[in-house]
Amino acid sequence: MMLTSEAQDAPRPALPEQAATIAMSCRVRLARNLAGERFPDWATERDRERVLNAVREALSAEAPELRVTPVAGVEEQDRDMLCESHLISKELLERAAGGGVAVAKDGSVCVMVNEEDHLRIQGFAQGLDVAGAWRRADALDTGLERHLAYAWSPRLGYLTACPSNVGTGLRAGVMLHLLGSSLLGEIEPVVRGLERMRLLVRGIGGEGSEAAGQIYQVSNMDTLGTDEAGIIRRVTRICSEVVRQEHNARVRLLQETPLVLVDCLARSLSVLQNARLLATAEALEFLSALRLGAAMGLCTRLKVSDVDALILMMQPGHLQKGLGTSLTSDERDEMRAEFLSRKVARVKLKC
Numbered sequence: 139m140m141l142t143s144e145a146q147d148a149p150r151p152a153l154p155e156q157a158a159t160i161a162m163s164c165r166v167r168l169a170r171n172l173a174g175e176r177f178p179d180w181a182t183e184r185d186r187e188r189v190l191n192a193v194r195e196a197l198s199a200e201a202p203e204l205r206v207t208p209v210a211g212v213e214e215q216d217r218d219m220l221c222e223s224h225l226i227s228k229e230l231l232e233r234a235a236g237g238g239v240a241v242a243k244d245g246s247v248c249v250m251v252n253e254e255d256h257l258r259i260q261g262f263a264q265g266l267d268v269a270g271a272w273r274r275a276d277a278l279d280t281g282l283e284r285h286l287a288y289a290w291s292p293r294l295g296y297l298t299a300c301p302s303n304v305g306t307g308l309r310a311g312v313m314l315h316l317l318g319s320s321l322l323g324e325i326e327p328v329v330r331g332l333e334r335m336r337l338l339v340r341g342i343g344g345e346g347s348e349a350a351g352q353i354y355q356v357s358n359m360d361t362l363g364t365d366e367a368g369i370i371r372r373v374t375r376i377c378s379e380v381v382r383q384e385h386n387a388r389v390r391l392l393q394e395t396p397l398v399l400v401d402c403l404a405r406s407l408s409v410l411q412n413a414r415l416l417a418t419a420e421a422l423e424f425l426s427a428l429r430l431g432a433a434m435g436l437c438t439r440l441k442v443s444d445v446d447a448l449i450l451m452m453q454p455g456h457l458q459k460g461l462g463t464s465l466t467s468d469e470r471d472e473m474r475a476e477f478l479s480r481k482v483a484r485v486k487l488k489c
Contacts, residue, residue, distance in 0.1 A: 156388075157381050157385070158442075159315070159442045161265045161266040161381050162353070163263070163265070163312075164262070164267060164268045164311065164312045165313075166260070166272040166274075166276075166310045166311075167310075168259040168260075168306075169255040169308075170255060170279065170288050171256045171297060172288065173287040174287070175256060175289075178236070178252045178254065179299060187236050189236070189252060190236050190237075190252060193206060193249070193286070194206040196285035200284065201278060203243070204240040204249060205240055206238045206240045206249070207238060207239055209231060209238060209239060215455050215459045218455025218456075221455070222450065225239070226239050226250055226253075227250065230250050230252075230253040238252065245262060246262055247259070247260065247274050254300060255303070255307075261273070266377060266381065268310050268374045268377075269374065272366065294362070295362065304361065308358075308361055308366050308369055309361070310357060310358055310369055311373070312377040313354070314353070314380060315351075315429060316384050317429075318388035318391050319383065319384050321402060322387050328380065328383065329354075332380070336358075337357065338355075339356055340354065340357075341353070342422075350426075351425065352426055356373070356376075358373050399430075403430070403487055405427075406424040406426075406427035407437075407485060411485075413479065415468075415471040415472055416452075416475040417471050418454065418470075421478060422449060425445055425452070428445050431487065432445055436488050438484075440482070448478065448481055448482075451477070452478060457470060457473060457474055
């Protein structure tokens with residue numbers, strides 16, 4: 139796929155109705171630090187506790203519904219679930235001392251305290267509503283700034299632990315399901331095109347992860363030299379173009395190589411209905427295929443939202459929490475296979 143700078147700025151027709159099945163969700167994250175305090179990696183435990191208390195007081199005054207919980211006090215399964223839901227990072231879990239998290243009941247906003255930066259303020263939304271995610275994060279950020287003195291430079295903007303976040307401190311990302319492009323052998327040009335346009339392309343688990351199930355996180359690389367609104371518009375425009383390309387790939391897949399599509403769906407459904415052991419990564423690959431089938435109307439008794447729920451519920455933390463027990467890796471694989479087999483038992487292909 140060739141994505142030129144002209145293409146970004148050109149007016150575009152409305153996205154296809156299936157856009158919501160391709161753009162799964164979006165997130166806007168703001169990195170902020172407190173003036174006069176060491177960055178978390180250079181701070182002592184006492185320093186981090188002081189920052190944690192300051193943030194707790196600010197949230198109590200500005201958004202009392204967001205209660206900061208020390209990460210060290212969260213049960214292991216609950217921590218895994220927060221991580222699997224993309225609300226907190228593995229890095230925060232590794233910095234348990236002085237680390238904290240506050241999550242809205244509806245999951246629309248989340249604050250990480252003492253991760254790489256003192257504050258990681260996150261707004262979430264469905265589909266391609268990057269602007270909506272931005273409004274949620276920005277509103278909370280504006281409120282907190284009334285109570286906290288941020289580290290800020292008139293020349294550079296917001297100061298952050300990593301130079302790549304200096305400036306706006308804003309990272310806007312969209313989760314995209316691009317299995318159609320992959321089955322046509324076109325995913326590499328898509329990724330290369332995005333990277334040429336200085337967008338980061340990562341897997342479902344974020345930085346350093348593989349694109350299991352052909353689910354990709356696409357986000358801005360640059361935070362300096364542009365404003366927040368410009369970043370939001372650019373990410374939305376480019377991801378809209380990727381959605382359009384994926385939609386076209388799915389149409390061509392059905393028209394030009396239907397056997398490839400049907401074979402992928404049939405194999406995946408058969409494994410999910412009959413397997414006795416399923417690891418997380420392989421289960422995601424098969425669920426990804428069913429998600430494509432559901433999106434294209436090729437599966438009975440199965441909606442895209444059903445598959446999205448299964449993708450989350452079969453993750454280690456969610457699986458164990460649902461069963462109310464701790465399991466070994468082998469036991470999880472067995473229970474995951476049983477769980478998924480039961481959930482897709484009545485699903486059939488229309489093709």
